[in-house]
Amino acid sequence: MAMGDPQGRQATAAPATSVPVLELRGISKAFGPVQANKDISLQVARGAIHGIIGENGAGKSTLMSILYGFYKADAGEILINGKVTHIPDSQSAIRAGIGMVFQHFKLVQNFTVLENVVLGAEEGALLGPSLAKARKVLTHLAQEYELHVDPDALIENLSVGHQQRVEILKALYRQADILILDEPTGVLTPAEADHLFRILANLKREGKTIILITHKLREIMEITDSVSVMRRGQMTTTVKTAETNPEQLAELMVGRKVLLRVEKQPATPGRTVLEVQDLRVKDRFGVERLKGVSLHVRAGEILGIAGVAGNGQTELLEVLGGFATGTGTVRMNDKPIDLSGRHSDGQSRRRDGIAHVPEDRQRLGLIMDFTAWENIAFGYHNDPAYQKNRFIMDNARLLRETAAKMQRFDVRPPDPRLAAKNFSGGNQQKIVVAREIERNPDLLLIGQPTRGVDIGAIEFIHQQIVKLRDAGKAILLVSVELDEILSLSDRVAVMFDGRIMGERIPGETDERELGLLMAGMNGKAA
């Protein structure tokens, strides 16, 4: 019973409208030599939806972690309803009326919704009364805010969108007055995101204050009342959303003018490079994750695979990349390739002309403890060009080559001896992209090319992908960012539940139609 009594905090009954519900004064936080937050001041009015936007590493998460009691600020103070409040841990944050919905949910998978909501806020030694009370509160909240979830469903059986609602319910059950959402739409379909925004609007109407952390400019424009831009640990600007536009916000985030659209010529597709027929993949539990996928990619075109994460895109990349097994037919340059894993692996795929930028660069694409030059060799370390003789690798040549690649791909700092973990997300991704694109592959598999990458680097990586296409190479792009799919692809295939739901041409479709396909509904019917 560590969480304390939900009723135990100060009453919120007297909102003096002029006093900001939340005020930060001069918050600073350093990790070693890195100044994550520098003298941040912010005022959020009661009943507002306030957006915080910034690149990765700009300090958004650190600031929210301070607010939620995970970190202690080096300097500065937090005022709730005009009163200086100390938040040494998350329980204090909850008592102060702050609720947090994390990007990665903190739910017990094999508990019911009700049990998850009560967990940590139980009253008394017996569970029964708490559960009964929570059931009543949930029914009430569901009606009030369109937050419908079956209280007796197990979390593991819920969709991601519903799980997120449970997180919001948890916060509301603890009587949160200020709700912080960290990148809430990253895992949602467009329809689910729309529903979330309706919920947020309802909460706002009831006088709750919402802080929305995101890197998506569109969401900021759509739902927030005011927005603060963070850059390099500092809060550079706070503006009314109505008085700004996406271009200006992007410029404020990056510190220079950014091209939000990808500039490219129409594709001139050639022969078919990759042909996939009836591809099926089972996971280690025997559950079929790819249920007969057929597609093809031609030379000089980008095929984008849209879909909500977890609908088979990962398995598709893994089996094509040679480190998962499947059944069906896959032909690469008219030559059938092995899918059983008995005669093929990542090495044979590379010899077949397939390069792969994996979705999870930190887990798969890079060895974080390896230096940049070792990571440039990674996967291609058997290349005869990298050997001095039969036994010894030509490390000196790799160092030189890496330095040149880092120059061409603008990797900063351009130090081939620096470990991968010491680069920022965007520069890590540039290392992977440089390694794979510079092999000049016939087919590039690229998953989530710009996940966790800052806007400046996104622009660069997109240009490189288009450049490879224009050089007559085939590209299979997987992304959960619909904007990215629409602006890069020449054709879009939508995946749902291990199947291709349909194919569209970007210019002839819209987010609504694709969103329906992503949710498993046939777009033509709508």
Place this chain on the structure above:
Amino acid sequence: MDRLPKWADAVLVPLLSIVIAFVLSGIVIAAIGENPLNALMIMIDGGLGSTYGWGYTLYYATNFMFTGLAVAVAFHASLFNIGGDGQAQLGGLGVALACLFIPWPNWWLALIGATAAAALFGAAWAAIPALLQAKRGSHIVITTIMFNFIGAGLMLYVLKHFLKPTGSQDPSSADFPAHLELPKLGEILGAVGIPFSKDPPVNVTLLIALAACFLVWVLIWHTRFGFALRAFGKSEPAARYAGISPVRITMGAMLISGALAGMMSINNVMGEAQRLVLNSSEGAGFIGIAVALMGRSHPLGVLLASILFGFLYQGGAELSMWTSIPPQLIWVIQALVILFTGALDNMVRIPVAAAFRKFGKRRT
């Protein structure tokens, strides 16, 4: 986030750990009524004060270099080979068989043959746990430690039933032919005019151990296999993405590891005892773990840590000879060094890193 300069990481931290271990040992020695400074002087004098002392220190260090390298190679593949002791004992069997049953014309041909046999037997003993890990996922720590016991039992059986000369009461093999005796370091150095005691058992195997250090360094940082091995050790999912076969790396790393552990036996079985005795490795396989930990799995670190532990062994033997400090206390000292350099490394590292941060800030 807070990183130490390379020299502090490689030298300062281990050195501080050793100093703390010695101070604690000194307190224990004082507590049983002996003079700790006197004890330290005896250890230093006995282990490093003469070429005789150095000879023994280096003899032990040779053992530890092999077993330390064995653990280090497996560490780079993220495999914890605790079975170095069993692999060393099996290596000893290989040496004994090669020396007893093959009529070698001279010592150096025998040395080549015995080295190959030692490596082969050691690798073979590591191969079974490796295969179980690679194919069946049985955890290598469990299997290798069990194979130490199986190995010890096997050695007793083989010695008692096959290698013991008839009529002998002692479960050990017959003496190797006299002409297979390896040249002592004292003889080698004497030949080039450097005076060095010929009494201690340190022998030509030391040079093989040094060569092994160099070759392991080349293997780990300059070959394709070493590259793949390190990649696998750092991240298995990434290694699979790159097409590096987990089975091949696990087998390769463990075979090399077992071979290195087995090669220790050319030093103690062929170089010193000149026959195979029960428990020939005398726990050197376990010291190898501490050596690899302290040496940060780098061959140069293993080399230096081996010499330190060789000194502790030799100095400790002298201590029990000249004082009333019981031999068990020597184990306490050795255990403290292992504890501080291996297991409690962060206890020293974190304050040192903090001190560096503070100092660094003041300077800039």
